Amino acid sequence: MSGREPHTALAAAIAQNRRNKRVTRAWLLAPALTIILAISILPLGITVVYSFLTPGTYGGVTWEFSTDSYVQFLFQRDIFDDTLVFNSAYVSIFLRSIGLALGATIGALILGFPTAYFIASKPREQRNIWLFLITLPFWTNLLIRTYAMLLIIRDEGIINIMLMKAGIISSPLTILYTDTAVFIGLIYSFLPFMVLPIYASLEKLDFSLVEAGYDLYANRLKVLFHVIVPLAKPGIVAGSILVFIPALGAYITPELLGGGKKLMIGNMIAMQFGASRNWPFGSAAALILMALVVVVLLLNALAARRGASNNG
């Protein structure tokens, strides 16, 4: 045993060294961990806690545990006998939001893919100018841009004036404060999120693959759907997620362009923290929305893994 004594000293030194390293690592990680904790975990925690509390009379919460907020999402409590009756109001708002967000995603894809392809097919030195133009709207606040869109599509807006001057229509088209307006606004707001990832995949596309497609008897349309689109799929998926998620929770666009008549999830949640003074229900609705987004992301991850294992 005595022969091992020097080793014990060495082992102690190594252990000390390891401890020191661990301390250093903890300090180095601290800023990042603090930020994640402060801006992500903490607010989320508060939201979760609030969703299980009882609403205060003038907003805020009273510290009494309750699952009412989640029950309220699907059911209405009968005022007289306290039985639960299915209430589709909130579910339909969710479904409407999902529908509008999906529509906006598809619309953005239809507009965004050709745009991205156009930029990717330009000479390298010109591409940055086009990309700059695509990102230019981000220099202005979304609220301002949405107001601008309001001016364009309202009854006395540019679109209606031009169509009427051209004699195509005799009375203005009512676009503003309809689902169409929300749809147009969502596409306009989030189009760059579709263009940029698709551009990133198309830019990497080896053009000789397109030539190989033509060489092997595929016409333009077949090359597009058998070669270009499959190869741009990662960009299309990323772009669709980047458009769908913010569109699902959009607040300003439906508020301004939809006239607040028909709610989307974002407006409904905002309302709970404002006029309705039901913070727990607002928190619960926000968490349900988040769960929905997580489900979408999980499905995507699952599909991606299945695709990879199929090919492997």
Place this chain on the structure above:
Amino acid sequence: MTGTEIARDRKAAVSARALSKTFGQGDYAVTALDSVELDILENEFFTLLGPSGCGKTTLLRLIAGFELPTNGSISLQGQDITDKPPHRRPINTVFQNYALFPHMTVAENIGFGLRMLGSPADQIRQTTERMLALVQLEAMAGRRTDQLSGGQQQRVALARALAPAPKVLLLDEPLAALDLKLRKNMQLELKSLQAETGITFVFVTHDQEEALTMSDRIAVMKSGQILQIGTPRDIYDRPTHRFVADFIGDINILEGTVQHTDGDLATVRLKDGTSVSAHLATTSARSGNASVAIRPENVRLAGAGETPTLTGVLENVVYFGAATNLHLRLGTGEEIVIRNPGAVDEGRYQTGATIGAVMQPDLTRVLE
């Protein structure tokens, strides 16, 4: 010449007439191809050979339809295809980087052409299997292309291009990315594949050895023009241009003046006053300045008592197994290399010694 004689008794698969291609406009215009006349025959292994930038790839891309000519026309088996898009030409390409579709399996890659042509599923499956067998990749049918080695990818590219049974197969330096040993194997495989399928192969390379081993005929290109078309022997033994002679194999070139000509035999006076006789590379009688060319293996060391054509000082002896190269510096300052089969007597052939060399007149040529 032999090349054109063949052209007369066999049908042309691909013909190019006054074919020109200019890239860019105005002051920036670059002529990649300059009035090319070419007949590639049915069932021929035809090689376009030249240094990079000589226009060989442009010519291939014009035949494939990826580029449209600035001038001139291309026809396939007598039919004008100049304005047809690539997907309407029964011509397939093996790309330099293979260009295999990364989102498809090996089998899907091979079946792609037939699928686009709308062939029945049954036929696609059968042809794909046949092609997989042809390139010995049956076991790889379900693999993704990025899981294959370079040589296997090369084979898939070949099978994919052959599957729709094209009239002409274009190969754009397909062996450039392979290592030497694999390249040698693929050269032989390609050659036998061409014989097996009977499809016209148009092969682009900058590797003169590859061109010589594989081709039925070679077109040597430089600066957008075809300098010489002929069989490998024509090109090697009877080059018409100094560039062709220089580009293919090793050659000694000596400057001189034509003294007189007799038929296609000329007497050329070299700069140091020696006269040599040589064949005229072109039938046009020549006078004035000329280049005399001879392959190192056609120059031999003068034997005892023999009158040497040239004498020079031995500067270098390089032994490489099968042969020895002796570098001679002539009185004119020019260098000539003698390739002596096997080793030489080291005692006799030491650097600094004055050596006599004999040039075989029938293998000495006067070039343009």
